[in-house]
Amino acid sequence: MDEFSFIDSIQPAAYSQSSLIKGVSDDAAVFRQSSEDIVTAVDTMVEDVHFSRDTMEPYHVGYRALAANLSDLAAMGSTPAFYLVSLVVPSGWSQEELLEVYRGMRTLANEYHIDLIGGDTVSGKQLCVSITVFGYVLKNKARYRSAARSGDIIFATGTLGDARAGLECIRKGVNDPYLIKRHRTPDPRVDFAKSLTHLSRVALNDVSDGIANEANEIAEASSAELHLNFEQIPYSPQLPELFPSHYEDWVLSGGEDFELIGTVSEKEWPHVVEAAKQTGTPLVDIGRVKESDKNGAVYLYKEGKRSILNKSGYTHLQEERD
Numbered sequence: 001m002d003e004f005s006f007i008d009s010i011q012p013a014a015y016s017q018s019s020l021i022k023g024v025s026d027d028a029a030v031f032r033q034s035s036e037d038i039v040t041a042v043d044t045m046v047e048d049v050h051f052s053r054d055t056m057e058p059y060h061v062g063y064r065a066l067a068a069n070l071s072d073l074a075a076m077g078s079t080p081a082f083y084l085v086s087l088v089v090p091s092g093w094s095q096e097e098l099l100e101v102y103r104g105m106r107t108l109a110n111e112y113h114i115d116l117i118g119g120d121t122v123s124g125k126q127l128c129v130s131i132t133v134f135g136y137v138l139k140n141k142a143r144y145r146s147a148a149r150s151g152d153i154i155f156a157t158g159t160l161g162d163a164r165a166g167l168e169c170i171r172k173g174v175n176d177p178y179l180i181k182r183h184r185t186p187d188p189r190v191d192f193a194k195s196l197t198h199l200s201r202v203a204l205n206d207v208s209d210g211i212a213n214e215a216n217e218i219a220e221a222s223s224a225e226l227h228l229n230f231e232q233i234p235y236s237p238q239l240p241e242l243f244p245s246h247y248e249d250w251v252l253s254g255g256e257d258f259e260l261i262g263t264v265s266e267k268e269w270p271h272v273v274e275a276a277k278q279t280g281t282p283l284v285d286i287g288r289v290k291e292s293d294k295n296g297a298v299y300l301y302k303e304g305k306r307s308i309l310n311k312s313g314y315t316h317l318q319e320e321r322d
C-alpha cells in the first residue's frame with residue numbers, strides 16, 4: 001500500500017448529494033448552496049484516547065468517528081450532507097484494516113445519504129481519524145446552546161451511561177451486546193433533531209462528554225439555571241445491576257452516548273413528544289430551566305436533596321484521569 005493506491009481504493013463509486021460539483025480527485029471539493037445555512041464541525045478520534053485496538057475493531061473506529069460528527073450536526077438541527085476524512089496512519093495498520101475503517105463510515109453515510117468528498121492521508125505514530133462534516137439547515141433555524149429560557153422543560157433522548165458501561169463490559173469480558181453496541185456503534189439522533197425544524201425555539205447539545213458537562217454548557221451559553229431531577233434521567237436497567245458503584249457517575253459523566261439534551265417551552269413540548277414518537281426516539285422530561293442571577297448553573301435533585309452539578313465529564317488536556 002502507498003498513499004496514492006490507498007486513496008484510489010477509497011474513491012466513492014457514486015455520490016448522492018445533488019449540490020456536489022467536485023468530490024474526491026482535485027485539490028479540494030466544491031459544492032454549491034444558496035438557499036440554506038451551512039453547518040460544519042470537526043471531531044477527532046485518537047488511538048488509546050478514544051479507542052484501543054483491544055476495545056474496537058477497525059470497522060467500529062470508522063463508524064463511531066462519523067457518528068460523533070453526525071451527532072454534532074444533529075445537535076445543530078441540521079441535515080448532514082458531506083464529510084472529509086483526515087487519517088494519520090502508523091505502521092502496523094494494513095490496507096484491509098483501513099478499508100474496514102472506511103466501511104464503518106460508509107454504513108452510516110449510506111444511511112444518511114451523505115458523500116465522502118475528500119480528506120488527507122499521512123504517516124504518524126498513532127491512528128488518528130479526524131472527520132469534518134457539513135450539513136444544511138433552514139435559514140436561521142440552527143439550534144444553539146444559548147436558546148434555553150426560564151420555564152423551559154429540559155429533555156434527554158435515549159439512555160445515558162450506556163457507552164461507558166459498554167466500554168467496561170468489553171474490558172471486563174461482560175457479555176452485554178446492547179451496551180457494547182452503544183459504545184462501538186452509537187446512533188446519532190439526526191432524524192429526531194431534524195423533525196424539530198418547525199419549532200420556534202429549541203436549545204440542543206449532544207452528549208459527548210457527559211450530561212454534567214453538556215447541561216453546564218447550555219446553562220452558561222443561555223445564562224440560565226438548569227434544574228435536573230436525577231430520578232428522571234434515563235438509564236438502562238442493567239446499569240445498576242452490572243455496575244452498582246459506578247453507574248450514577250457514568251449516567252452523569254460517562255460521555256460518548258451521543259444522545260441529545262435540550263430545552264423547549266412547555267407550549268412547544270407536545271411537538272417534541274410527537275417528533276420523538278414519529279422517529280422512534282425515547283424521550284424524557286428531566287427538569288426545568290429557571291432564571292439565573294449569575295452566569296448560569298446546573299442543580300441536581302436526588303433523594304430530596306439539591307446539589308450543584310459541576311462539569312465532571314471527560315476533559316482533554318488534564319493532567320489526571322481515572
Ligand SMILES: Nc1ncnc2c1ncn2[C@@H]1O[C@H](COP(=O)(O)OP(=O)(O)O)[C@@H](O)[C@H]1O
Pocket residue numbers: 042043072208209
Ligand atoms: N483546536 C480548536 N481550534 C478551533 N476551534 C476549536 C478547537 N477545539 C474546539 N474548537 C471549537 O470549540 C467549540 C467547542 O468544541 P467541543 O467542546 O469539542 O464541542 P463538541 O463537544 O460539541 O465536539 C466548537 O465551536 C469547536 O469548533
Ligand SMILES: Cc1ncc(C[n+]2csc(CCOP(=O)(O)OP(=O)(O)O)c2C)c(N)n1
Pocket residue numbers: 043044048049050051052055068167208209254255256314316
Ligand atoms: C480506550 C478508551 N478510553 C477512554 C474512552 C472514554 N473517552 C475518551 S474521549 C471521551 C469524551 C468524548 O471525546 P471528545 O474528544 O471530548 O469528543 P467531543 O466532546 O469533542 O465530541 C471519552 C468519554 C474511550 N472511549 N476509549
Ligand SMILES: [Mg+2]
Pocket residue numbers: 042043
Ligand atoms: Mg469536539
Ligand SMILES: [Mg+2]
Pocket residue numbers: 071072075205206207208
Ligand atoms: Mg457536541
Ligand SMILES: [Mg+2]
Pocket residue numbers: 208209314
Ligand atoms: Mg469533548
